[in-house]
Structures are given as structure tokens and as C-alpha cells.
Amino acid sequence: MSHASDDVRAGLAATAFGLVAAISYVVQRLASFVGGEAPASTVLMSAHVPFFWRVGLSCFQGIIVAGILYLALPRDTAARWLPRLGRLVLPVTAALIAASLLVP
Amino acid sequence: MSAALFGLLERVHGHLAVLAVALLLHPVITLTTRRLLTRWTVRSAELAALLLGASFGLGWFVYPEYRGFVKPTLLAEAPRVAAAFETKEHLAFCAAALAVAGAVTLRRAGATDAGRSTARALLLAAWICAVTTGGLGIFVASIAQPGW
Numbered sequence: 227m228s229h230a231s232d233d234v235r236a237g238l239a240a241t242a243f244g245l246v247a248a249i250s251y252v253v254q255r256l257a258s259f260v261g262g263e264a265p266a267s268t269v270l271m272s273a274h275v276p277f278f279w280r281v282g283l284s285c286f287q288g289i290i291v292a293g294i295l296y297l298a299l300p301r302d303t304a305a306r307w308l309p310r311l312g313r314l315v316l317p318v319t320a321a322l323i324a325a326s327l328l329v330p
Numbered sequence: 331m332s333a334a335l336f337g338l339l340e341r342v343h344g345h346l347a348v349l350a351v352a353l354l355l356h357p358v359i360t361l362t363t364r365r366l367l368t369r370w371t372v373r374s375a376e377l378a379a380l381l382l383g384a385s386f387g388l389g390w391f392v393y394p395e396y397r398g399f400v401k402p403t404l405l406a407e408a409p410r411v412a413a414a415f416e417t418k419e420h421l422a423f424c425a426a427a428l429a430v431a432g433a434v435t436l437r438r439a440g441a442t443d444a445g446r447s448t449a450r451a452l453l454l455a456a457w458i459c460a461v462t463t464g465g466l467g468i469f470v471a472s473i474a475q476p477g478w
Binding site for chain 2: 313
């Protein structure tokens with residue numbers, strides 16, 4: 227199986243990136259909803275576009291968490307955490323979809 | 331950006347996304363039905379993530395035009411469609427992030443059972459988000475045409 231490696235630390239870091247970025251995006255949107263974001267109709271022509279900021283921040287946070295996990299976790303710990311994180315993916319995604327549908 | 335270019339890019343954006351959604355199914359199915367990881371499973375996961383990323387990037391590129399010229403009228407006359415677009419953009423980002431994570435996990439940890447099962451979960455989650463995004467996209471595009 228030379229086309230895939232067994233670097234579980236990198237796998238865990240990549241998984242963490244995907245989850246953290248997706249969760250961060252939806253949580254930022256929910257926080258904007260609760261805290262009050264300027265109505266879209268009043269910021270249409272402004273330079274501040276929440277979508278761009280949310281995407282940028284989410285990617286940044288995902289990369290930071292992935293980098294920390296990759297550098298800090300020993301291989302044994304990463305091998306234990308990877309399947310646990312994998313089991314969280316679908317329930318978390320279901321929650322993110324529900325949140326996105328409920329709070330556009 | 332002219333309305334014609336906006337329309338062209340918006341259609342390319344949608345078609346790339348449809349291709350990515352179809353391609354994402356390949357690694358999801360093969361990771362479910364086969365015990366061994368094949369070269370093409372890894373490649374199709376990467377290509378699907380790339381296509382989804384390209385589609386998302388194109389959406390990002392035309393977003394200011396949508397925001398400036400389509401969204402005001404949409405908000406005023408069809409607020410439910412505008413809300414559907416907002417949900418679409420949230421789920422599109424989730425789909426792209428999860429697909430990239432799935433492809434990288436498969437490439438870097440696919441030689442282990444945990445790596446394959448986690449990559450499968452990520453790619454399936456990306457597919458579900460992408461299909462929902464696609465459905466919302468078709469709904470929005472059927473109403474919010476360029477020059478609408």
C-alpha cells in the first residue's frame with residue numbers, strides 16, 4: 227500500500243482541521259446571530275463581508291489546532307485519538323447542518 | 331464584472347460542484363465495500379476535494395458581484411431564497427473543509443484501519459454537506475438569475 231502512509235499524527239491533524247474549521251464557521255455564524263450582526267441590507271456595499279472573515283478565521287483556527295496536534299502528540303496517543311475523532315465526524319456534521327438550516 | 335461573465339462563472343461553479351459531488355461518492359463507496367485501499371480511491375478522494383475546493387474558490391470569486399447586484403433585490407423580494415443562499419454558503423464551506431480533511435487523512439493515514447474509517451466518515455460528511463448545498467444552490471439559481 228505505497229499510495230497511502232500510516233502517519234496517524236498527520237491523519238489526526240487533518241481530521242482536526244476539518245472538524246475545527248467547520249465547527250468554528252458555524253459557531254461564528256451562531257455567535258453573530260445571538261450577538262447581533264449588522265443587517266445584510268445595511269452592509270451590502272461595505273468592505274466588511276462576514277462570509278470572508280468567517281472563512282478566513284475558521285481556516286486559521288483549523289490550521290493552528292492541526293499544527294499543535296501534529297507537533298505535540300506522540301504517535302501512540304494520535305493512534306488512540308484518531309478513531310475516536312472519526313466517530314465524532316458524522317454526529318457533528320449532522321449538528322452543523324441542523325444549525326445551518328435553523329440559522330441561515 | 332459583466333453580467334455575462336458572472337453568469338458564466340456561476341454556471342461553471344455549479345457544474346464543478348456537481349462533478350465533485352459525483353466523484354466524492356467513489357471513495358465513500360469503495361472505502362465501505364473494499365478492505366484494501368486502492369490507488370484510485372486515494373486519487374478520486376483528492377480529485378474530488380480539489381474540484382470542491384475549486385468550486386468553492388469560484389463561488390468566493392463571484393461572491394462580491396452576488397452581494398452587490400443580486401442579493402439586495404433577493405433580500406427585498408424573496409427573503410426565503412436569500413436565507414437559503416446563506417445556508418448554502420455555510421454548508422459549502424463545511425463540505426470543502428471536510429473533503430480536504432478526508433483526502434489528506436486518507437493519503438497520510440490510509441494504511442491504517444483507523445485512518446481509512448476516519449477518512450470515510452469525513453468524505454461521507456463532506457458528501458452530505460455538498461448534496462445539501464447543491465440542492466439549495468439549484469433552488470437559489472432557479473430564482474436568482476443574473477440581472478434578476
